[in-house]
Amino acid sequence: MSRTTALLRRHRTWTVLGVVFIAALVLTTVLQLQPRGDRTPLSTRNAAPDGARAAAEILGRHGVAVEQQDSLDATLRALDAARRAGEGTTVLLYDRNGYLSRDQLQYLGGATDRLVVITPRLNTLQGITGGILQAGVVKDGTKVLAQDCIIPDPAAAGAVTAKNGFLYDGEVVCYAPQGGQGGLYAGSEDGRTVVLGSTEIVSNGALAEEGNAALVLRSLGAEPHLVWYLPGISDVPATKQPVTLAELAAPWTHVLGPWLAFVAVLAIFWRGRRLGPLVFEPLPVVVKAVETAEGRARLYHDAGAVDRATEVLRAGTLVRLARILRLGPDAGAAAIIDAAGRHLGRTPEEIGSVLNAAPRAEAELVRWAQQLDRLEKEVHTR
Known part of the structure; x- marks a missing residue:
């Protein structure tokens, strides 16, 4: 047995670790030197199916x-x-x-x-x-x-x-x-x-x-x-920097602010009381979104807030219609009604008569909510 073989066998653990380290270093270097493909959609350098x-x-x-x-x-x-x-x-x-x-x-x-x-x-x-x-x-x-x-x-x-x-x-x-x-x-x-x-x-x-x-x-x-x-x-166009709180404050606040802080510290020492040890309490349970919605609906029902419930239903329907029609978050009600009419082949007045309805009683509110649901499903499926 040669001296080199005996030395490697004696230090075989460090030898294996050294070989693994060198192999990882070489592999990392090769991967970094390889050109990275462009994955941007419709890029002329992207050879993937969504490239150009x-x-x-x-x-x-x-x-x-x-x-x-x-x-x-x-x-x-x-x-x-x-x-x-x-x-x-x-x-x-x-x-x-x-x-x-x-x-x-x-x-x-x-x-x-x-x-x-x-x-x-x-x-x-x-x-x-x-x-x-x-x-x-x-x-x-x-x-x-x-x-x-x-x-x-x-x-x-x-x-x-x-x-x-x-x-x-x-x-x-x-x-x-x-x-x-x-x-x-x-x-x-x-x-x-x-x-x-x-x-x-x-x-x-x-x-x-x-x-x-x-x-x-x-x-x-x-x-x-x-x-x-x-x-x-x-x-993206550069926008003007927002005004800071110091710029909005009046000049005299630079003197009054430190004085009020000093008075607050004196009040803390004057009226402050020694607090007892901290008491750890279990955190509130997590409430599901559907339970929150049902709870709010019960509050509206108990208060008879038909007008408030009408505005909430109308606003939610307009937001979902704008997302389905790809109008963006800045689209107004008139633009959403016009786009929905074009999408369904109806006049804006016909769509507006549904979205702009104003139910006065709870029974009318239920029927109107069903009409909104049918309108939203029709826009989504067509």
Whole structure:
């Protein structure tokens, strides 16, 4: 037996630990040096099903220079460089978190030749030109929508997938569902602003289905330069710092405050009493939310507070309807009623007659609550 073998056997515990440590160190270093994939939805560097790497590569093969940016400043610099080079530009905007303000959106729309927006929110629609409005969602179970217009791009692309899509209404509309209002494709008459109501059309997972690739190529490849803009948190406009309590206080409080503190300390020593030992008591039991709601309902019933119960039911229904119709937390009652009417194919007066009812007795309140429940289920299922 050699001396080295005997030494390793004698210190085999430390030898095994050293080998494990070195192996872990090497593995960690290799993993850190490997490039990390981009998992951002609709990113041109994301090869996952929800990414858009395939669309960017197809556009590049057809001569379109695709450039992804994640800030407004970088996007505007890219547009300015393309303008100085004499190249037309298209901007794809996918602001899924609603970071951009109305002024930023208007400035961006004026700086590019063509703006293609993917599933915009209400505040995003208010900032872009073209008069495009939300018109609801594609019904569950609808997988494909056929083109029903003479707009060049959709007419050449044909049918597209419509799963989890949103509907929009504008000066020109295409891919409208049967019996519905708006379409999966909406834009302005001059073609400078286009809204696509589905991320599936652009994503890697569904790009090869139906006419998705053709619609993406024609909508995004109209100009030789494409800026793929995914706004980030750095694009949120900086707001003014809130006023501090010291700034709101009057000048004389700087003298009165310390004096009052000194008087309070004297009062504590004057009137304070020695407290006994701490007594530990069990914490209150946890009350379920449904029990709290039932308890409040009993209080309203015992007090005969029909008006108060009416306002609570109306406010809760409006909040849930706004969430179902994707109107955002700042939507008013009139906007929710109008959107619900468009979604159900009814007039706003018909929807408003239900939501704005004012029951005076408990029996009327029960019947009205049942009407609200039926209305909310109808909006949710359609």
